[in-house]
Amino acid sequence: GETRENLTYEVFGTAVRELAQAVADDGFEPDVVLSIARGGVFVAGGLAYALDCKNIHLVNVEFYTGVGTTLEMPVMLAPVPNAIDFTEKKVLIADDVADTGKTLKLVRDFCIDQVADVRSAVIYEKPHSLVKCEYVWKKTDQWINFPWSVLPPVHRSGGAPRENREAL
Numbered sequence: 001g002e003t004r005e006n007l008t009y010e011v012f013g014t015a016v017r018e019l020a021q022a023v024a025d026d027g028f029e030p031d032v033v034l035s036i037a038r039g040g041v042f043v044a045g046g047l048a049y050a051l052d053c054k055n056i057h058l059v060n061v062e063f064y065t066g067v068g069t070t071l072e073m074p075v076m077l078a079p080v081p082n083a084i085d086f087t088e089k090k091v092l093i094a095d096d097v098a099d100t101g102k103t104l105k106l107v108r109d110f111c112i113d114q115v116a117d118v119r120s121a122v123i124y125e126k127p128h129s130l131v132k133c134e135y136v137w138k139k140t141d142q143w144i145n146f147p148w149s150v151l152p153p154v155h156r157s158g159g160a161p162r163e164n165r166e167a168l
């Protein structure tokens with residue numbers, strides 16, 4: 001569709017606190033927050049602080065190559081977390097959005113055999129997601145602009161490179 005869901009850093013701050021509150025109200029006390037990089041890193045950091053959980057792990061998953069364009073399947077990139085890190089632990093998987101849900105399913109399936117309890121928390125969930133997350137801040141069927149990825153990467157803003165400056 002034409003319209004976008006625009007998340008600002010300010011609203012994100014509120015969203016992640018409300019998401020954490022939903023986890024706490026549910027009585028879930030994760031031993032580890034597992035973030036799906038890169039978008040899930042922001043969510044995982046906010047959740048871990050709000051839930052007073054000092055254990056954050058990270059998994060890299062590559063799926064989207066552009067707006068609405070994906071690889072055939074998401075793939076976990078090296079280094080894959082050690083299974084031992086999750087054995088019999090309560091794991092909260094954190095991501096920015098469950099869209100197709102394939103990314104979350106991949107990570108859930110990776111965890112599910114070895115952990116006591118694995119649940120997922122996302123800021124957004126799309127209606128067609130094949131994984132229904134336990135904790136969702138907002139449901140939408142629109143493409144979401146996240147504050148961390150809406151702008152292009154920064155570039156050196158002019159002037160000579162630092163290493164040449166002295167010589168000039």
Ligand code: 5GP
Pocket residue numbers: 036039040063064074095096097098099100101102103104142143144145146149
């Ligand atoms: P899924 O595997 O659920 O289809 O997609 C998961 C990942 O794709 C998300 O963590 C996110 O990085 C990216 N993604 C999916 N939908 C959107 C969207 O609407 N907006 C943005 N910016 N990224 C998205």
